[in-house]
Amino acid sequence: MFSVDCPCCQATLKIDPETQAVIEYKEKPKPKQFEDIEAAAAFQRTAAQRREDAFRKSVAEHKVHKEVLSKKFDELLKQAQADPNAPPPKRDIDFD
Numbered sequence: 001m002f003s004v005d006c007p008c009c010q011a012t013l014k015i016d017p018e019t020q021a022v023i024e025y026k027e028k029p030k031p032k033q034f035e036d037i038e039a040a041a042a043f044q045r046t047a048a049q050r051r052e053d054a055f056r057k058s059v060a061e062h063k064v065h066k067e068v069l070s071k072k073f074d075e076l077l078k079q080a081q082a083d084p085n086a087p088p089p090k091r092d093i094d095f096d
Helices: 037-082
Strands: 002-005 012-016 021-026
Touching: none
Parallel strands: none
Antiparallel strands: 002 012, 012 021
């Protein structure tokens, strides 16, 4: 058997060369996220505010999304009317 370190997750794999199968898998130990209980408690207390801020930002973006799309459409329509013989703009799927 031989050991291999996974390049993605840094886990240690023991592989049997005859069967070419992983026999043992050991995850890399994860470091502690917080040093003490007080730091974890402070993080939890501010989590509600962070969620609320993210929600308000999402709502604000959603309110102006229709306006942004409308302005983009108007601009592209002006470009199309200014040069009717121009080829259509490339889409993401056209780049393949």
